[in-house]
Amino acid sequence: MAVKLRTVAPNLAIALVALLTAAPLVWMVLVSLMPKGTATSFPPPLWPDHATLANYRELLFPHQSLGGATSYKVFPALLNSLALAVLATLLGLGLTVPAGYAFAKLRFTGRARALQALLALAVVPAQVAMLPLFLMLKWAGLVNSYAGVLAPGLAGVYGVLFVRQATLAIPDEMLDAARIDGASEWRVFTRIVLPLMQPVVVTLALFTFLASWSDFLWPLIAITDQRLYTLPVALAAISREHAQDTELMMAGAVITTAPVLLLFVAMQRYYFTGVLGGGVKG
Amino acid sequence: MNRQARAGLVFTAPVLLATILLLVLPTAGALLLSVTDFDIYALADLANLRFIGAGNYAELFHTPSFWRAVGNTLLFAGLGVPAAIGTSLLTAMVINAATVRWKSLWRLLLFAPYVTTLVATALVWRYVLDTRSGLLNYALSGFGLAPVAWLENPRTSVPATLIFIVWKAFGYNMLVFTAALSTVSTELQEAARLDGAGAWARFRHVTLPAIGPALLLAAVLSVANFLQIFTEPYVMTHGGPAQSTETVLYFMFDQGFTWWNLGMASAVAVILFVAIFALTAAQARLGRRYEWL
Numbered sequence: 355m356a357v358k359l360r361t362v363a364p365n366l367a368i369a370l371v372a373l374l375t376a377a378p379l380v381w382m383v384l385v386s387l388m389p390k391g392t393a394t395s396f397p398p399p400l401w402p403d404h405a406t407l408a409n410y411r412e413l414l415f416p417h418q419s420l421g422g423a424t425s426y427k428v429f430p431a432l433l434n435s436l437a438l439a440v441l442a443t444l445l446g447l448g449l450t451v452p453a454g455y456a457f458a459k460l461r462f463t464g465r466a467r468a469l470q471a472l473l474a475l476a477v478v479p480a481q482v483a484m485l486p487l488f489l490m491l492k493w494a495g496l497v498n499s500y501a502g503v504l505a506p507g508l509a510g511v512y513g514v515l516f517v518r519q520a521t522l523a524i525p526d527e528m529l530d531a532a533r534i535d536g537a538s539e540w541r542v543f544t545r546i547v548l549p550l551m552q553p554v555v556v557t558l559a560l561f562t563f564l565a566s567w568s569d570f571l572w573p574l575i576a577i578t579d580q581r582l583y584t585l586p587v588a589l590a591a592i593s594r595e596h597a598q599d600t601e602l603m604m605a606g607a608v609i610t611t612a613p614v615l616l617l618f619v620a621m622q623r624y625y626f627t628g629v630l631g632g633g634v635k636g
Numbered sequence: 637m638n639r640q641a642r643a644g645l646v647f648t649a650p651v652l653l654a655t656i657l658l659l660v661l662p663t664a665g666a667l668l669l670s671v672t673d674f675d676i677y678a679l680a681d682l683a684n685l686r687f688i689g690a691g692n693y694a695e696l697f698h699t700p701s702f703w704r705a706v707g708n709t710l711l712f713a714g715l716g717v718p719a720a721i722g723t724s725l726l727t728a729m730v731i732n733a734a735t736v737r738w739k740s741l742w743r744l745l746l747f748a749p750y751v752t753t754l755v756a757t758a759l760v761w762r763y764v765l766d767t768r769s770g771l772l773n774y775a776l777s778g779f780g781l782a783p784v785a786w787l788e789n790p791r792t793s794v795p796a797t798l799i800f801i802v803w804k805a806f807g808y809n810m811l812v813f814t815a816a817l818s819t820v821s822t823e824l825q826e827a828a829r830l831d832g833a834g835a836w837a838r839f840r841h842v843t844l845p846a847i848g849p850a851l852l853l854a855a856v857l858s859v860a861n862f863l864q865i866f867t868e869p870y871v872m873t874h875g876g877p878a879q880s881t882e883t884v885l886y887f888m889f890d891q892g893f894t895w896w897n898l899g900m901a902s903a904v905a906v907i908l909f910v911a912i913f914a915l916t917a918a919q920a921r922l923g924r925r926y927e928w929l
Binding site: 360361364365367368369371372375376377378379381382385393394395396397398448449450452453455456457460461462463465468472475477478479481482483484485486487488489490505506508509510511513514538539540543564567568570571575585586587589590593600603604606607608610611614615618619622626629630 | 669747763
């Protein structure tokens with residue numbers, strides 16, 4: 355009996371916690387499918403009896419309203435979020451992967467000092483730099499531009515430290531052997547290091563993409579033009595005017611969060627390997 | 637210069653330059669701005685800018701709403717860090733139990749909130765925590781409990797927001813702790829058990845020293861994160877009710893981008909920076925003393 359309890363209790367506990375954790379996300383999807391005004395009755399309905407995609411249609415496409423044709427501009431926001439996340443990921447990887455490898459495996463003057471500086475900078479909260487950065491961008495004419503939104507992400511302190519940590523595991527003998535065979539440093543990096551680092555690069559790409567997609571405070575500051583809104587900024591703006599439209603807002607939440615959730619589920623192996631094991635095939 | 641030195645320079649220069657231009661320079665700029673009266677007039681014409689020394693800091697010191705924001709932020713961190721770390725560690729230990737099946741499924745489900753978009757799930761929880769039609773009060777009514785005005789009462793607004801924050805964040809550290817727990821030597825555990833050590837003694841003397849570094853790192857990062865709360869109150873409560881969820885960062889955003897008092901807002905940013913830096917340094921020292929780092 356005691357043995358049985360020790361088997362059943364943890365399984366039951368974790369199933370219950372998982373159920374509670376997933377409940378708000380499931381509820382979000384169900385409510386997004388309900389007709390307007392039905393979710394706010396009490397007791398709250400848990401199942402859409404008359405499931406509809408009307409909320410999604412209203413958010414994504416121009417529609418007729420009291421004053422004529424209007425649009426929530428959610429579809430343009432979706433495109434902005436996608437473009438910015440892709441750009442942030444490509445730029446971020448290009449900047450941090452070679453640097454992280456260099457800090458782990460190449461001997462050059464100033465390496466230790468630069469690394470120490472990066473470690474110290476990791477403590478600096480991004481928000482401290484935001485006000486002057488906004489002024490810099492304003493004077494450079496980059497407020498309300500993709501470049502302005504992407505700018506702070508280029509200071510890839512975390513990315514460099516992450517790649518460095520993961521790359522330390524690559525044996526030096528492997529690189530030296532290639533050098534003795536006459537390979538250039540660039541060739542060593544692209545032909546030997548990058549294939550070994552593939553899981554690390556994918557993990558970092560995922561992290562960068564998700565961070566860019568979900569970023570809120572900086573895009574809120576750097577963009578005032580509605581046409582350049584990212585999904586989170588658009589969603590927050592709509593929610594300030596349509597707080598009572600529960601079903602509409604849940605459809606917006608699904609549109610915003612479903613792409614990253616699906617991406618995560620599809621790439622979970624990379625995600626977890628990266629977080630758990632550093633991910634370099636030794 | 638040999639080949640490696642040249643490659644090292646070429647590989648690291650771009651990101652170092654970007655970091656200097658987009659992080660170091662603006663951070664130094666925040667220090668400079670904080671000793672000026674940079675406001676909407678200076679934004680229009682820099683000739684209106686004046687050096688005022690510690691004037692912003694002195695004014696903040698006498699601003700009750702700033703102290704309110706500091707208090708709220710400390711409340712968020714003081715309640716939130718133990719709640720988040722505790723939830724992560726507890727779920728990690730359960731998931732790590734030898735008898736638990738379908739580990740990868742549970743891990744996926746428990747981690748999912750972490751990757752969701754903050755603004756979107758903050759909105760979801762605003763409705764989950766709704767007093768009249770919210771899911772949470774509905775669930776409580778099943779146990780015969782009266783509805784709680786979660787986000788509408790200044791006394792419950794911070795804990796209510798924390799339910800959402802912990803829900804969203806605990807999966808990450810759970811994953812980190814699961815990895816750390818799997819390094820705990822099973823032989824040592826068995827030896828301790830044979831020596832008659834109870835569950836708590838085994839946790840305290842075998843498990844805890846092994847996961848100490850992971851725990852400390854998670855605590856440092858959590859404190860830093862909790863001091864930077866902004867989006868949650870912005871979306872869920874607009875800083876209310878009665879300013880009860882207005883954080884330091886919210887105050888900074890308001891000063892800077894609603895009122896364009898960029899000098900004053902920079903002073904807030906500098907104070908936040910110093911606080912986070914001091915806390916991180918203190919925790920690192922603590923870690924060294926116990927030889928966890």
